[in-house]
Amino acid sequence: MACTTLLVGKKASYDGSTIMARNEDTPNGMFNVKKMIVVQPEDQPRHYRSVCSHVEVELPGDPMRYTNIPDATRGAGVWGEAGINEKNVAMTATETITTNPRVLGADPYVELKKAVGKEGDADYQPEVAGGIGEEDLVTIVLPYIKTAREGVERLGALLEKYGTYEPNAIGFSDADEIWWLETIGGHHWMAKRVPDDCYVTMPNQLGIDDFDLEDAFGEQKDHMCSADLREFIVDNHLAVSVDGDSDHFNPRDVFGSRTDTDHVYNTPRAWFMQRYLNPYDEDWDSPEALHTPESDDIPWARQPERKVTIEDVKYCMNGHYNRTPYDCYGDKGNEQSRHRYRTIGINRTSELSVLQIRPYAPEAYRAIQWVALGSNPFNTLVPVYTNIDVTPEYLSGARDLVTTDYLYWSDRLIAALADAHYNDNLSTIENYQQTTLAFGHENIRLTDAELAAKGRDSAGMDDAEIHKALEAANQKECDFLKKQTDALLHSVLYTAAMHMKNGFFLSDN
Numbered sequence: 040m041a042c043t044t045l046l047v048g049k050k051a052s053y054d055g056s057t058i059m060a061r062n063e064d065t066p067n068g069m070f071n072v073k074k075m076i077v078v079q080p081e082d083q084p085r086h087y088r089s090v091c092s093h094v095e096v097e098l099p100g101d102p103m104r105y106t107n108i109p110d111a112t113r114g115a116g117v118w119g120e121a122g123i124n125e126k127n128v129a130m131t132a133t134e135t136i137t138t139n140p141r142v143l144g145a146d147p148y149v150e151l152k153k154a155v156g157k158e159g160d161a162d163y164q165p166e167v168a169g170g171i172g173e174e175d176l177v178t179i180v181l182p183y184i185k186t187a188r189e190g191v192e193r194l195g196a197l198l199e200k201y202g203t204y205e206p207n208a209i210g211f212s213d214a215d216e217i218w219w220l221e222t223i224g225g226h227h228w229m230a231k232r233v234p235d236d237c238y239v240t241m242p243n244q245l246g247i248d249d250f251d252l253e254d255a256f257g258e259q260k261d262h263m264c265s266a267d268l269r270e271f272i273v274d275n276h277l278a279v280s281v282d283g284d285s286d287h288f289n290p291r292d293v294f295g296s297r298t299d300t301d302h303v304y305n306t307p308r309a310w311f312m313q314r315y316l317n318p319y320d321e322d323w324d325s326p327e328a329l330h331t332p333e334s335d336d337i338p339w340a341r342q343p344e345r346k347v348t349i350e351d352v353k354y355c356m357n358g359h360y361n362r363t364p365y366d367c368y369g370d371k372g373n374e375q376s377r378h379r380y381r382t383i384g385i386n387r388t389s390e391l392s393v394l395q396i397r398p399y400a401p402e403a404y405r406a407i408q409w410v411a412l413g414s415n416p417f418n419t420l421v422p423v424y425t426n427i428d429v430t431p432e433y434l435s436g437a438r439d440l441v442t443t444d445y446l447y448w449s450d451r452l453i454a455a456l457a458d459a460h461y462n463d464n465l466s467t468i469e470n471y472q473q474t475t476l477a478f479g480h481e482n483i484r485l486t487d488a489e490l491a492a493k494g495r496d497s498a499g500m501d502d503a504e505i506h507k508a509l510e511a512a513n514q515k516e517c518d519f520l521k522k523q524t525d526a527l528l529h530s531v532l533y534t535a536a537m538h539m540k541n542g543f544f545l546s547d548n
Contacts, residue, residue, distance in 0.1 A: 041065060043308055043383045044134045044241035045355050046210060046217050048233050049398065053346040057212040060352045060393040061131045062415065063108075063120050064385055071389040072111040072447055073120075075410055075434040077427055079104055083182055090116035092151045092169030094201055102182035106408055106425045108390050111437045111447075119177030121392035123406045123425040125500045126185045127214060129394035132176040133207035136221060136245045137296035137305070145275035146224030149202030170202035170225065176209060187211035187218045191230045191263050194220060199265055202226045208241060214398040214405065218263075221245055223294050227271055229255070229264040237340040238316060238347055242308035242383075245295035248339040252286040297335050307332035307365070307380035312355045316343045324363070332365065332380055349393060349409060349420065350476060356391050357415040358383035368416075368461040384415035386454070390447075391415055403498040403505045404490060407483065410434065413450030417457050417468055419475040421446070421520055422483055424509035426500055431517040446517075449524045457531040460538055464531050471527045478519050486512040 149170030364372025
């Protein structure tokens with residue numbers, strides 16, 4: 040399993056924005072080269088066929104323009120992962136989650152069944168398509184939704200119709216709301232609105248820990264679900280609450296997992312993020328701590344002790360249990376403890392998108408997609424305005440060929456070189472991150488101010504002048520970033536070279 044998600048409600052964020060962040064991590068043993076692009080309506084398919092499951096979906100004829108971060112080579116499908124459309128609605132898909140055998144026995148995954156035998160023979164069995172999954176979701180949902188709530192409704196209907204072949208969780212946000220949807224077996228799902236004054240931590244595990252079916256089948260203020268979820272729970276004896284309240288329950292107990300693997304792969308990541316964002320609310324480290332890295336009851340949503348910034352989000356998504364006995368780069372604990380738990384900022388990260396919808400900014404330049412590529416402890420975030428027609432070549436041009444012409448491969452090289460000499464490179468990397476993030480914030484501030492000074496506050500989303508101005512700002516960002524990244528690569532390469540085992544100097548004698 041892969042990926043880590045952090046959601047921040049508008050009253051919990053530093054500037055009133057809704058913020059969704061997710062690391063996309065690849066399976067072990069492979070690189071997954073990513074690029075950032077804009078998909079125009081004329082390039083959006085009207086008839087979609089999944090590479091993984093062969094499911095075919097007829098799509099509406101009126102798609103909107105949207106950004107996404109697909110695989111650079113399309114052999115395994117699109118895998119768009121995260122983006123923002125021209126209505127300033129964001130989507131991230133997906134966080135792989137967990138379930139239990141009782142759920143899968145009641146509603147199995149809809150998996151591709153390949154053809155058996157030879158067509159025309161008496162015993163021939165034709166292929167049966169599977170359901171929808173991570174490969175497909177951004178492509179078949181994001182271009183058609185005008186609010187976060189509509190995202191839940193559209194995806195929920197698709198899941199009920201086509202099913203899914205894997206357990207996934209998906210985030211939707213607009214300037215006012217964040218919704219989190221989790222699949223349940225093959226066809227069922229539930230979604231919960233993130234409280235405005237809270238953040239949510241999601242580490243590859245079914246996460247929602249409180250659900251109200253009465254609201255989901257009534258006002259739907261904070262909860263939505265598949266049409267027959269109540270009957271599904273009752274008919275399959277999934278309810279395990281001892282208080283007998285079947286309409287208000289903990290979904291982790293009903294639909295989720297509680298395995299030994301969770302305690303080394305999943306729950307520690309939630310513990311680290313909440314330990315960072317709420318350092319004084321609990322005693323996190325003593326033997327008497329309320330929550331440990333292996334606790335099953337770490338809250339899904341929590342109020343932070345102070346407003347959460349973009350830099351806080353990046354620190355969490357970098358996380359390797361910094362300054363704890365579990366830090367793989369640290370000097371606390373011992374060799375066993377330092378490699379006990381799966382890190383957040385792992386070597387297998389392909390990209391991180393931090394999707395920010397700023398309610399105070401005019402609609403034409405309200406949305407920012409902050410992008411990082413490769414392993415997060417060693418990279419930086421690039422703020423990209425999304426109301427554009429093209430993205431800079433530095434972000435969009437990556438292919439399988441390793442070259443420093445593109446940010447993806449530069450970040451991969453920096454991480455591979457710096458990892459073995461982490462402490463020697465730490466100050467240089469921290470300076471790089473501070474310099475580039477500061478430039479990013481400044482570039483946004485100046486671009487916003489320049490457009491406001493020109494009276495462009497009420498410009499429409501299709502305004503050509505706005506598109507050009509935002510594309511110029513994005514290019515300026517990438518031009519600066521490339522110089523800084525090339526310099527960082529030079530530095531970490533020098534450090535790694537000086538530590539080579541075949542080094543020898545006369546002064547060594």
